[in-house]
Amino acid sequence: MSSVDEVANEAPAVEAVPKRAMTLGYGTSLVVLALLIIGPMFVKNFIVFQMTMLLIYALAVLALNILTGGSGQFSLGQSAFYAVGAYTSAILMEHMGVNYALTLPIAGIICFGFGFLFGQPALRLSGIYLALATFALAVAMPQLLKLGFFEHWTGGVQGLVVTKPDAPFGLPISQDRWLYYFTLVVSIGIYIASVNLLKSRSGRAFMAIRDNEIAASAMGVDVALYKTLAFGVSAGITGVAGGLGAIAVQFVAPDGYTITLAISLFLGMVVGGVGWLPGSIVGSAFIIFVPNIAEHISKGLSGAVFGVLLFLVIFLVPHGARQVAIVAQQLIGKLKK
Amino acid sequence: MTAMLNIKDLRAYYGQVQALHGLSFSLNEGSLTTLLGANGAGKTTTLRAICNMVRSTGAIEFEGKPLSGKSTENVVRLGIAHVPQGRGTFTTMTVEENLQLGAITRNDKKGVVADIERMYEHFPVLKERHTQQAGTLSGGEQQMLAVARALMLRPRLMLLDEPSFGLAPLIVRELFKILGKINREDKVTILVVEQNAQLALELADKAYVIETGRIVMSGSAAEIANNEDVRKSYLGY
């Protein structure tokens, strides 16, 4: 008997989420959309800025959700892709004078390539090994950005200041509001594209791989292609989010993209519900507002609050916001009767 | 003779799927019983249910004490040794360590040392290889090791799950001879699950036939062996 006898009967990487359960109904979508459009008209600029960040992080969480909830691959390294996107936009705008809107697709494409390339070695890794490799990527990224070699472009430790764009055509709205609506349009576009991606042939291939990789390959799914593709798409969307983030914050620096960011995004996905795309915005709200409140109470508290809440989610609502939404829906249904 | 193991209305489940549908049977102390059945009939599940390795309902009593709610390791500590399908050899450890593991719940050091020697008498091939990694043994040798490991517990009851699986006929014969000897000389009650019905019926004194999670026939081994249906379905003549 050889060592091949030892068989890993692992728990599944990610619990399977049926495709139908991944999106929202039309009615609910329209209500959320209306809120997102009308809301910022009546609030202060700072809150508009926070809402912009909400959308941006929601995009990044969505990207992770496609990777994990869709294709069953982990990443604790999304901050690295976010950083590459942010730096791409910043460098293009500040060094080359490219229009901010044009930098986003470029950031997306560069990150897609980066993600696709990183997906190549990641192909041979699964579960925790992939978590480990991406974790190491996230930890190493700030140091790579600080390298003296790239300093001319990246500004080294100091980072780069990014100019905030004005509203076009002389529209009479503030820079913050303009950026918010710009981000909203980009987000909606990406959300719709993502929903369609998951409903497409590729989406089915992702999910087949998630649920059983060996069986998927036996059915003729090109596992290598779709796994790297999922990585690429996820990184690309994260890159766009990073670019938007750089424009909104008006600043990029290596220490803005540490492992903490990657962990936050991961957290946002778990809280929002793995595989439930609309949950991304819930998760994003969680990672933006919870630390704000916690740090308000005591400096350094946010980590503990994050951790405790995360454990509560794991133990009480393992499917995150999706589960809450389903329960709420059932309650409403009962009330109607 | 009193019943040592009494099973009543045993139902077992894998997730939503029910594998046993109300199984009842009993084992007499000192007996050698065989449980026959085709693939998927529920033989392995029955053994696993006795050791609480699968979710089940119904009553299982061992020497008058109920087993339900006891963890696998506590069932084993009562003196029930289980030789699982696939043998469960600790392949990365030495033969001797495997034997020591069989006796890990015992506190009499001297007795354990003596029992290891006794196992080497039963199975001389294990003595030759006692420092070898168990994973390097042949299938038959690993089956011997699994039986020896189970005996190290000094069990009152031994459950064997398809000991003949994947072994050459000669080796199966030898193994079954040893099982009979253990049953007679060491007074170990044995329940053996088998697909190899012919050999099992030669060895056993009592037999049950199980089909899709139910006992469909029971009797002395000789009766069962002479039954028309059994001969057609399981013995092939």
Add this chain to the structure above:
Amino acid sequence: MELFINQVLAGIATGAIYACMALAVVMIYQAIDHLNFAQGEMAMFSTFIAWQLMQWGVPYWWAFLLTLAFSFAGGIAIERMLFKPLAKAPVLTNVAGFIALFAIVNSVAGLTWDFTIKQFPTPFGSSPFLGSQLISTHQAGMIGVTVGLLILLYLFFQFTRIGLAMRAAASLPESARLVGINTSWMIALGWGMASAIGAIAGILIAPVVFLEPNMMGGVLIYGFAAAVLGGLTSPLGAVIGGFLVGVFENLAGTYIPGVGNELKLPIALALIITVLVLKPAGLFGRPIVKRV
């Protein structure tokens, strides 16, 4: 030549710490098939406990032993309360659990002892070892303590009944239960030991990297690199991996131009990915086959 020997010895000294971290990671991996991303934070927290005890006037070695006992109990408590209920949960849930633990421990340490850098004493002193400029007494102490620990662990696993039971539970849980081993408690014990081993690593490295809540981040990455290099299924491999990584890190920093302190983490990253891609089982690990 002297520089070379000096760097190799320094590498072995830090490698000893990586070896401890890798060993802690492997012990938990063996027990539950998950990587403890919070291993470094747990070690950091233990080190703070030791520091606090010394601040209260407890002599060094007593503080050392008390910290080990605390870490051992703490590791068991964490497993019983937080991770035992997750045993059958998807991998993702477990990863989330480790991340949560990471955040909590880091934050609680910061809140309790704040984020300023603290000196940590060494019982060995930092004079040249045996009058030689090659290595300091603290570095020699690091190597000495680690080697002593490894010998003790070897004896424990090879010659005690409970060590045998732990090995059995880690390699084949079901078979282990069938010989009467309480595998659930073996897992808890593994956590306790891993936590205590991590504490030793933290206490030994603290005089070098200084004590603060983020001190173990880089060390843990190197510990992971070491564990992966040696093979996550092999405790011996993890230890050898630790020493190899320590020496490699120091030599690369000295001889490859452009690799200063700033590139140390990217090197660990490159190492992890290279090993995982080329030889996922590591140098000494066993390949694991998956069935549908």
